[in-house]
Amino acid sequence: MEKFITLRSTAIPLNIENVDTDQIIPARFLKATDKKGFGDNVFRDWRYKKDGSVNTSFVLNNSDYKGSILVAGNNFGCGSSREHAAWAIVGYGFKVVVSSFFADIFKGNALNNGLLPVQVSEPFLSDILNEIESNPETVIKVNLEEQKISIERKNISEKFEIDPYKKTCMINGYDDIDYLVNNKELIEAFEAQKIF
Amino acid sequence: MGKTLFDKVWDAHVVSNIENGPQILYIDKHLIHEVTSPQAFNELKERGIPIYRPSQTVATADHNTPTLNQDKPVKDELSRKQLQQLSENCKANNITLYELGHKYNGIVHVMAPELGITQPGMTMVCGDSHTSTHGAFGAIAFGIGTSQVAQVFASQCLLLTKPKSLRVSVNGKLKPGVLPKDVILYIISKLGTNSGTGYFCEYAGNVFEEMSMEGRMTVCNMSIEMGARGGMIAPDEITFEYVKGREFAPKDDDLTKKLEYWKTLPTDKDAKFDKEYFFDAEDIEPMVTYGTNPGMGIKINGNIPVENNLSFKKSLKYMNFEAGESLIDKPINYVFIGSCTNSRIEDFRVAANYVKGKRKADNVTAWLVPGSKQVEAQIIKEGLKDIFDDAGFELRQPGCSACLAMNDDKIPQGEYCVSTSNRNFEGRQGQGSRTILASPLVAAATAVEGRIIDITKHLN
Numbered sequence: 205m206e207k208f209i210t211l212r213s214t215a216i217p218l219n220i221e222n223v224d225t226d227q228i229i230p231a232r233f234l235k236a237t238d239k240k241g242f243g244d245n246v247f248r249d250w251r252y253k254k255d256g257s258v259n260t261s262f263v264l265n266n267s268d269y270k271g272s273i274l275v276a277g278n279n280f281g282c283g284s285s286r287e288h289a290a291w292a293i294v295g296y297g298f299k300v301v302v303s304s305f306f307a308d309i310f311k312g313n314a315l316n317n318g319l320l321p322v323q324v325s326e327p328f329l330s331d332i333l334n335e336i337e338s339n340p341e342t343v344i345k346v347n348l349e350e351q352k353i354s355i356e357r358k359n360i361s362e363k364f365e366i367d368p369y370k371k372t373c374m375i376n377g378y379d380d381i382d383y384l385v386n387n388k389e390l391i392e393a394f395e396a397q398k399i400f
Numbered sequence: 401m402g403k404t405l406f407d408k409v410w411d412a413h414v415v416s417n418i419e420n421g422p423q424i425l426y427i428d429k430h431l432i433h434e435v436t437s438p439q440a441f442n443e444l445k446e447r448g449i450p451i452y453r454p455s456q457t458v459a460t461a462d463h464n465t466p467t468l469n470q471d472k473p474v475k476d477e478l479s480r481k482q483l484q485q486l487s488e489n490c491k492a493n494n495i496t497l498y499e500l501g502h503k504y505n506g507i508v509h510v511m512a513p514e515l516g517i518t519q520p521g522m523t524m525v526c527g528d529s530h531t532s533t534h535g536a537f538g539a540i541a542f543g544i545g546t547s548q549v550a551q552v553f554a555s556q557c558l559l560l561t562k563p564k565s566l567r568v569s570v571n572g573k574l575k576p577g578v579l580p581k582d583v584i585l586y587i588i589s590k591l592g593t594n595s596g597t598g599y600f601c602e603y604a605g606n607v608f609e610e611m612s613m614e615g616r617m618t619v620c621n622m623s624i625e626m627g628a629r630g631g632m633i634a635p636d637e638i639t640f641e642y643v644k645g646r647e648f649a650p651k652d653d654d655l656t657k658k659l660e661y662w663k664t665l666p667t668d669k670d671a672k673f674d675k676e677y678f679f680d681a682e683d684i685e686p687m688v689t690y691g692t693n694p695g696m697g698i699k700i701n702g703n704i705p706v707e708n709n710l711s712f713k714k715s716l717k718y719m720n721f722e723a724g725e726s727l728i729d730k731p732i733n734y735v736f737i738g739s740c741t742n743s744r745i746e747d748f749r750v751a752a753n754y755v756k757g758k759r760k761a762d763n764v765t766a767w768l769v770p771g772s773k774q775v776e777a778q779i780i781k782e783g784l785k786d787i788f789d790d791a792g793f794e795l796r797q798p799g800c801s802a803c804l805a806m807n808d809d810k811i812p813q814g815e816y817c818v819s820t821s822n823r824n825f826e827g828r829q830g831q832g833s834r835t836i837l838a839s840p841l842v843a844a845a846t847a848v849e850g851r852i853i854d855i856t857k858h859l860n
């Protein structure tokens with residue numbers, strides 16, 4: 205996993221609430237047996253019209269907006285546990301998703317794939333959305349060490365929460381498997397004394 | 401202070417606590433299927449890590465399997481590849497697999513309970529969010545992502561922060577025609593789709609105590625639709641009776657010892673929950689959803705609410721419904737009875753009981769997809785298949801089918817489907833499909849009439 209410390213980037217506003225995992229990556233794209241290529245189909249049914257042509261009114265198809273930060277409406281990532289949703293977002297090139305609320309499983313999946321979910325307050329979220337919608341050049345800075353997200357030009361920022369263990373993992377670029385495999389004795393000892 | 405059912409099971413599985421971090425939680429049973437496991441197998445292979453406890457993993461093929469001609473090679477190339485890879489991975493790693501056509505094959509959340517793999521007091525995971533189903537037995541069961549599947553492969557453990565506890569109590573007497581599906585759709589319509597986020601939910605009260613295991617599974621199955629990681633119901637005599645005698649259930653002395661333990665699991669009287677909700681059974685009516693998340697549910701004879709926000713309007717536009725209107729008499733061309741929510745024998749009995757002596761409407765395509773080979777066999781054995789055949793319903797072979805439309809069972813663009821599944825998201829049952837979630841009774845009645853009817857007026 206790549207290390208994550210700070211990120212400065214313009215952002216893409218996805219001003220929609222309850223974006224569920226079926227929208228992020230429709231089930232018909234889940235047939236792959238590796239993690240590659242999901243980025244091409246992220247938000248597939250919003251990016252393309254039914255006839256396969258590009259839906260120019262969808263924000264990802266608006267060339268004014270670029271960057272590795274996705275800013276989305278409340279309750280992002282609800283729905284299924286499919287990690288493909290996180291792979292699709294990472295595969296498209298995002299490193300951070302900002303929302304005022306994330307579904308549990310999505311949040312865990314994101315962190316396990318080096319994608320940082322930044323949960324901000326409702327007012328801060330609408331500030332960011334307003335800023336980027338009115339000025340696509342707006343730069344957002346995410347500092348994981350200080351757990352701080354800022355809108356640079358406006359000089360406003362907000363602290364965000366992250367599990368301290370997950371933070372260490374993200375900063376050092378290691379994951380849960382490394383940790384668990386290194387703790388095999390503990391697990392074996394537990395199995396030996398477990399009642400059932 | 402007393403402990404909750406959840407606390408008891410959780411605490412018994414904590415291997416250790418990481419300072420300032422999560423806990424290492426031991427996982428008793430790991431269920432896998434073709435869609436969310438290949439990348440995890442690859443990950444381990446790439447890192448040179450062996451599967452730690454293959455005997456605690458059970459695999460099935462369900463998500464993208466065809467529901468016709470299962471004895472023939474799978475036509476879709478990508479699906480076939482996924483299924484092949486599952487077989488190879490299981491073989492290479494000594495994992496039991498019930499592949500397509502096996503007498504124990506079925507949807508992961510239907511097959512594991514009916515084989516006695518699911519037991520009270522266990523921790524169970526699967527790369528599928530409806531793993532919450534198994535909570536019906538008083539197990540901690542929840543869905544995980546593929547990275548976590550790899551973690552369990554590598555260590556039989558997960559790193560987790562203990563969720564908060566929530567209890568939903570429903571007491572009183574359910575009205576006729578109100579099924580477990582209606583109970584959970586009602587709860588979600590009241591609480592919304594993220595009231596449970598960060599929580600594990602226990603369902604309590606006489607309504608759940610009196611429910612069959614099938615009904616309890618339907619309820620726990622949809623816990624995830626209110627955002628909860630999982631749902632649980634205290635194990636009791638109904639649970640024990642269901643588990644006993646099943647293929648992989650404990651036997652003899654082992655059973656006696658486990659029963660003793662299982663009986664200690666229910667929540668203590670003085671235990672405290674972080675959040676509690678109470679509902680009256682009398683307030684619950686047969687339910688339908690009108691929108692694109694499972695929280696958008698109304699009484700079948702009620703009206704769609706009027707709300708002035710963007711996502712609500714977008715949702716109604718997708719469904720082609722008007723705020724304030726009723727769904728009664730809406731013409732429906734597709735009916736799906738299946739999915740891990742409602743594809744157990746009881747569900748087909750309810751449907752058959754209603755359908756008996758009637759015929760489906762000509763405009764309706766009615767798919768019945770059993771949750772497992774065992775359910776399929778039971779449907780035939782009990783003569784339900786004949787009833788369905790006579791009524792023009794199509795009994796297909798087991799699998800997830802139109803629940804997520806990864807195989808060919810897709811609802812066409814723009815069509816409505818009254819479905820017993822658990823999700824009505826945009827495109828869930830096929831691109832542009834419009835899903836109305838309901839109980840198997842409402843689904844059966846819809847198929848017979850070709851439109852939504854007020855089932856409360858049609859019960860004798």
Ligand code: SF4
Pocket residue numbers: 462463507508509528530739740741799800801803804821822
């Ligand atoms: S039936 Fe539907 S919800 Fe259940 S496991 Fe299959 S796809 Fe998931």
